[in-house]
Amino acid sequence: MTASTPSLARGGEAPTTAVVPDRSSTRSRRTLRRRGYALFLAFIAPNVILLAVFAYWPVVYNGYLSLTSWNLLSDTKPFVWFANYTDMFTDPEFGMVVLRTVIFSGGIVIISIVLGLLVALLLDQKLRGRNLVRTFSFAPHIVSGAAVGTIWLYIFDPSYGLLRQLLGIVGIASPAWMTDSFWALPGLIIVYVWKTAGFVAVIYLAGLQGLPSDLYEAARIDRAGPLTMFFRITLPLLSPVTFFVVVTSIIGSFQAFDVIAVMTGGGPGTATTTLSWYIYEQAFQAFDAGHAGAAAMIMFVLLVLITSAQARFTRNRVHYQ
Amino acid sequence: MTAPVTLSRTARSPITRRDDSRHSGPRQSIVVKFLLYLGLVVVGLAAIIPIYWLLSSSVKPSGEIFVFPPRWFPTNFHWMNFVEAWHSAPFGQMYINSVVITVLGTVGEICVAVLSSYAFVFLPFPRKNLIFGIFLGAMMVPGTVVLLPNYMTVAQLGWVNTYAGLIVPGWGSVFAMFLLRQHMMTLPTEITEASRVDGAGHLRTLWSIVLPLSKPMVVTVMIVTMVSKWNDFIWPLIVTNTDSMRVLPVGLLMLKSDEGYTDWGAVMAATCFVVIPVLVVFFFAQRQIVAGLTQGATKG
């Protein structure tokens, strides 16, 4: 990691890399540049239109819906100002939804990153068969969430499941998992960690393999122990990778939907109703566009806050040579 | 983050660049070696057993599915599960739909992504990196947030339950564009300048010079995009309402929602319909997928 290209974090401030118009050209620089501008606009136009319509407009429209009380079926959308927000902020149930989302996402992100980093360190050793294990550990990442949910529902089954047998070997009675209000959320976290940790590991592995060796040589001469080297050199040098992984897995876990849909449907009761499921439930089951819109806005704002806080934190901490 | 950008211009794949001097310390003892291999085995098994469990359950007769202790190896292969699953829902049509949506969706998204990444790297525009930042912001708009508004938009367009409704909203591209841009920035600018002197237009430069040079990354992005389109669940769930338009993951949910008397052998077999194509693609193309993704992450 001797160099870095503009990152996700600071894409907006990346140094300009525009092509300087050819100096030998006889045409005036101005027309050339103007032609370049026009071409630039033409090239990005499809993406601009698509993102405006299907990514940014929905945010605006959600903002509007969140101020109405609309049941999706009637022709009128009564304007209620901030009633949906006050309703949700005073509803202890919604507080639980947010708390649950934080536990769920936090659990997935932290456990995946710790596990992923450990696995990456392991795969970085010269061991026979590590390529096969790398392939295996990445495979869950590309399996469809609907399929993953189906597989794990069967594995978690408290009566006939694989996990009951494995826990039985170490003498633990299997919890009811998806029908136990306490265990359902940890169960889902396990599934998502299974799905993401290998991905995190592979990314970290690439980061590890790109680390410069001279620093380690210097540290070794200074008789630094392996733990010191890990915390003083490896981890700081990996911080851009960590940033990427944290951001993508926070966004990923925030919108976790398919596994929940297949495994719990937000239940038992509301024990696994995360923000993402709540938005879906309000919009397409309760037909309450106002609450769905307000919850979507809250989720969006949360993501923007978390990402920018993370970006700032990383910027202050990132170490480069 | 003060490293000069020019340094990264030398294309270098972190996955291929091995530097083993970090490991050349004192030789590891037998115990450490053993523990490391033990860890390796545990990691490998933890990752693969659930997938093995799916494959093995899909050929278990229903009598062997609900037993305790569970059977690790099916005693006789009950291939009928696949036949039953195939007939329990119009999976043939769903396969066609999934393939159409994956192919058209990927081609569209890649075209959009290539055009805009080319523009961001090779074409001039004031404050274009600011514009790029705004593009990246769309990554923070998760699928569930856009669900209802996009449904309303697609309904207005009359696209509910059509291929257009399934495909077009997914053409907007952030991640693929990001990866391609990162890659194109490693290409020497001289090439494009030289070709323009020859009178080649930007489209031709893109087609005959930049794309061939970006081939590995385009392949990666294409595979990653294909996998995510193939697996996409929530949007097809919302926007389709007939079996003639449904895709495989949605069909799977429909099969499972049959209250109570779920035939788990058949459900597992149907799950294989969804998973096996992706696994096959993955085992053949994992090098590209991993290389591309890690390049985006570690160099981004």
Add this chain to the structure above:
Amino acid sequence: MSALINRFGRRSMLGLLGAAGIGAAAGCARDYTQVGGSAVPARYRGRLHLIAWHSFASTTGEALVAIVDRFNASQSEIFIEPQYQGSYEETQQKLSATLIARQIPDLVVLSEVTWRAMHLADALEPLEGYFDTDLQPSDYIEQFITEGTVKDHIWWLPFARSTPLFYFNKTLFRKAGLPDRAPRTWTEFRQWAPAIKRQKGGGNAVMPLALDGGYSAWYFQGNMWQWKARYSDGLDIRLDEPNGMAAVTWMADFVHKDKAAYLSPSSSVDFGNQAASCALMSTASLAQTVELAKARKFDLGTGFLPEHETFGCPTGGSGWGILAHAPAHRKQAAFEFLKYLGRPETSATWTMATGYLPIVKKAQQDPRLVDLIKKDPNFSTSLDQLPKARTQDLARLVIPDASNFMDDAFETLYSSGIAPTTMFKQLAKKMRRKAELLEDNYRAHYE
């Protein structure tokens, strides 16, 4: 970056809102079109092609498709294409979503809950004007036709009607030394529980009662009445009155203190595998459970719901609605299909294939059905229980999303340590709040 988005957002907000308004207005002007269908088989080409959305999968779904096939063959003008849309709730979700997109099927299966939402949204066609000498409203079993009637208009015709039944495993009961019948009261069941738990199944103690999460509020409607309590009186929420509190506390104790009942991932699977000795399931599960018991070699018993202070049992299941926005000739054709379903022989066929109750009175005299009841008395349990069953308290049926969040509340009760009285108080509060929002629309449609 975030600041930028905010700036962009604020500046363009008003303009975009205006655009949205125009878009919505334009949308309203569009006519409703029929949802997509598949190609019509060659022999039915040229007929009026109707689309019927339903919620029946596996054997029940096959039974429906068989009936539709016979209808298509029985006349020469109409072709009905049945389309499976998932559970009752998923079907309603799809229906609402397509209504937004100005698309509609012609016929739709709606549950005892979901038809009321569609009625409140003015999406259903009143059907009383379509009856003729072939079929009269009075031909239907009275509770069923009354349930679909509001202010003298018939909005919903019965089809797959059911009640909860008490299923028990006679073989396990025999082994445990218990009588050859369902428990008469909950107290009696509680006394039997220890004997059942001494039996072993699948390596575990057999559980006396498996409870489903889905439709738990429907099953518990019975418990409410048995304790002389009710969910509501009209829209007036009454579940947190002392009797209701007693009912829910009893059940919570049965689950958590006696450990005699539990929330099952699927009570039919656990019952079939003899991990649970009893289950509360719909009459609709009868045909399939009979087959399952045969395959797993145990004797199946069915009984009325247990009593407490009195007896109580709700009706449930589903019926058909016709979408109001369709053109007149399609609606007329759709009703022809409903008339076919109302024939005594069709109704009897459907009952025998599924276990759903007959919907017309005359079906009960169908010789095939009489024969079946003689052979397997389990098929008569639900018929005998039916006269004592009633339409549920209105709150669960009309308050938007109530059936869903009430189920959630019961699932939470069964699967966590929440105090039953707390749970009922929270539930009552939520229902009151939602009932208040509904009040105007409710008045307009029901009073």
